[in-house]
Amino acid sequence: AQKVTQAQTEISVVEKEDVTLDCVYETRDTTYYLFWYKQPPSGELVFLIRRNSFDEQNEISGRYSWNFQKSTSSFNFTITASQVVDSAVYFCALSEAPGNTGKLIFGQGTTLQVKP
């Protein structure tokens, strides 16, 4: 069965610190997609990144970077030089059987608080 684990429930950092959010997944599928979503206080989920199972290249987008390692079934998210606006709940997710139902299995989320 598919499962996503975000072991860090809450993280608190001071502005400009780097922070890494951990994500570990379980799946029997050979083809799958991994996602990170951000949920600011307004509640709406904002898509951050999608990574397919055949692409293990790390990705960097501004202050955000993602480290995908199939060997450890991890898809960690790092924010460099964090800012107060980064404060939010971050969800890691795994797609189930892409092309069929497209269901996403979410982790429990990590609440990030960035203090000024």
Add this chain to the structure above:
Amino acid sequence: SQTIHQWPATLVQPVGSPLSLECTVEGTSNPNLYWYRQAAGRGLQLLFYSVGIGQISSEVPQNLSASRPQDRQFILSSKKLLLSDSGFYLCAWSDPSGGEYANTGELFFGEGSRLTVL
């Protein structure tokens, strides 16, 4: 461009009362539709999904139900609310066809509906 809307944004209902949350998608055809619930301090739990009109799959047994009377309309209902139904409900859609986001599992979420059952 595609948009998704759900309403009402906020709802306070007494225990035992009915519920109807509505979600509509614009700018796409035959989307997959989903209802997720986020209970306080918890992650997102998939409640229902639909791959077509009248086709509803339930992920979690409960006193909620879903319907899809039109291609781009998804409704979450209950005949009698329980205290445990309180939470933040999110509607989402995905593209199962040959569009840009097809077959990737990427979901597009609505603004959410916050339900408090008293």
